[in-house]
Amino acid sequence: MSTALRPSACPGLLRIVQALDGGICRIKLNGGAISADQADAVADAAERFASGAIEATNRANLQIRGIGEQSAALIDSLLAAGLGPRTAAGDDVRNLMLSPTAGIDRHMCVDTRALAEQILDTLQSHPRFHELSAKFAVQLDGGEALAMLEHPHDVWLSACERDGETLLAFGLAGCPTDPAVGAVALENGHALVVAVLELFLERARPEQTRIRHLLDELPMLAFLEQLSERLPVQAISDWQRTAATDALHIGVHPQNTNNRVYIGAVPPLGRLNPSMLRGAAQLARQFGDGSLRFTPWQSLLLVNVKTSAVAQVLEGLKPLNLLTEATEPLSRMIACTGSNGCSKGLADTKQDARLLATMMSQPQSVHLSGCPRSCAAAHCAPTTMLAVSPGHYDLYFRDAALPGFGALHARNLTIEAAATLLDARSRSPLDA
Template identity: 45%
Template sequence: MPSRDAKPGAPLNRASPPTVSSHAVTTPRSSACPGLLRIVPARDGGICRIKLPGGVLSAAQAHAIADASTLYANGVAELTNRANLQLRGVRSGHEAPLSAALIGAGLGPSTANDPHTTVPTALSYADDVRNVMISPAAGRDPHALIDTTPLCAELLTLLQSDARFAALSPKFALLLDGGERLARVDHPHDVWLAASAEEQGVRFVFGLARCPGSTGNNVNAGDHPDADGTGALAAVPPSHVPALVRALLHTFLDLAAAATRMRDLLATHSADAVLRHAQRYVDFPLARDASLRRWQRHIPADASLRLGAHAQRGDGMWHVGGQPPLGRIDAATLRGLAALAQRHGNGMLHATPWQSVLLTDIATNAVPAVLAKLSALGLACDPAQAITHVIACAGSSGCAKGLADTKTDALQLAERLPAGVEVHLTGCPRSCAAAHRAPYTLLAAAPGRYDLYRRDGRPGFGQCVAPQLTIDEAAALLARLVRSTPHA
């Protein structure tokens, strides 16, 4: 595997004065997004979101989350589509001790132990910016071009060390793609960087407000039209990535005004204008590379590799994955997973953006035992299991905006779902459970009733195939649709 150039990037140039007032770009943005210290009320209690660096937590941290969820919340941890965890049902009056317990377990921002940033508000903003997604198999995937874990750590440090980045939306996110086969590349990110093998070595192609190009079926260009993103713009060596990201973030804050996401900025500024402005912050050339217009990832991504056992890169070890139903893990199961990682793995759990869990560094002779234990804990380890293709938001049981009990309905649907059909149940149009567009979406219209949509490249969920379906009717119609269009 090519190694990343460890030589630090050149110092940043000073930018020209911001084009908006300094107050506008340094004032932290208000947000309703849950965080470690900003626990947001919902129908079923408070929501606390725990951001995991690189999607990884230790067995000790898993035990701490299990204990805290039992003491202060409903005893269940939910995996998110950004490879984080969240606790729901946080009881009123227990918010502060919950946050303190999680910070004490090392789950807070890197500034949590800094005496100068112990003010809860400052910690909350440092927590908000920790949005870098990498492959759950980074450093282990046999198809990777580069190990992105050191670079991910650098970017997380960068995000938390510049006070100005507190003005970024808590949803503002970066994707760092090392070319792994096990990679989620169909989620749009504000800035994406993807490894590319070139004559001069591995470089990172980058773009704004879209997804890395792909030759596989996981990315559908029609879901993220050029009006909302840029495609591949240019490429830089790995050593320039931190400086590039810093320049792009400062440029966004210089130009954003009321914009909260990169796609909003691109509605008023061209990608070339963004690059010209970012050039002020770096001393290496930064301009659109026309040769990258049709750039694509070197290999298709394969989400099925998150399940079951797969050989790691060149070390004779395996990673083994399983998916809890709808991404929900109760405290006993979380403790069981932690014990399994300690006994047979490296003591770490990797959350995935498919709401599943990966255990790494498993010896060959331990693989059958790990798979058996995951199944005993209630996790699905085979992509043929329908429950691994169903996602659902909190629904009416947990969210005031939900029009149907999506969690219960999703479990019922999975019992009748044809093999390999990916379905997303959402209680309202906000689509909180999915950052991508699933092939089929059931949008709640009333309790127990859904409008069925099929992805077809148009904005939103796609074409409305049928309205006001019960779960049984939806399952029957999905079976007919799959038979008539087997590659849907």
């Protein structure tokens, strides 16, 4: 496979991007899924050709960090495991997010996996779509209870029921919790994505790399009118998804098949080593369906586990340091690479997060970011600590009326001071 790629700051499988701790290779997983054998191949590649650091990303992909001079051998080993794109130019645009429980969720309206495969095939095989930005992203959910609904996407589609018919509501430059701008019949889902992308590429100037840039000057209604000339679009302005239930990606949850569950496990702060990944893969072979599903919460699921095997799986995850209880402080925290691996990081965020977890009396959802780019979180977390210097952070609380991290609450806090403040706030009846 040719590796002649356009320049980009985004790593891919075929494009190793340099960081302070070495090269980064991003492995895009179709729908977040990976077979146990492929997981072993990732573990082997990280161990043989890099530092051994493996990251679960907030788009349900994997990254290998600390790659040195053996980058070509690493890429070849991952391609041999079937983890690459169908064409080299198609790697950048394989940005389709599914629910981690697609096909098995008890609340889903439709199994989206076949449609997702069709969309991914088109993104990779149509040369025109290779012009899209490496950050251009599509989301598809089938109405599952476990779905990341807060990450902005260029195009999102969400299954819903209307008058006995299953439709795909959709929106542009936003999230499924925003009001939908229209809907199409289920069988037109693929055609909708193609039409939106073609219309965007026809109308956008080169510097307008995302749909939100085009919509800054082309009114939404005008875009929808042009879209309606290409396929039937229905009005569905009064529909939007409600936020997902918290912590469905952690622990044991029933599937839509009797006597089957999925088990969510969180690698602390999204970081795995080869032994952790191999161990999870072996549990998937022994007790699941031989696959793992990664999630936008930087965690993984073992799916299709018999209820009779739950205790054995949970016992097997413990020595791997994969967390399965939402009461464990590190299961609710996210942190970017930080100054240990990124030249832009102003603090060692992962080490600071571990310290913070030992100081708080109860688990809280906290995001530590080494700089304003917020690489670890594509959505606004309830609490964000933004590094200003080693061991010191500005503290923000999410506010729907404010952009970015939300409302600035305190400046230049030490980890100890942040822990004290967060504990006090969690006990306040005003914040219950």
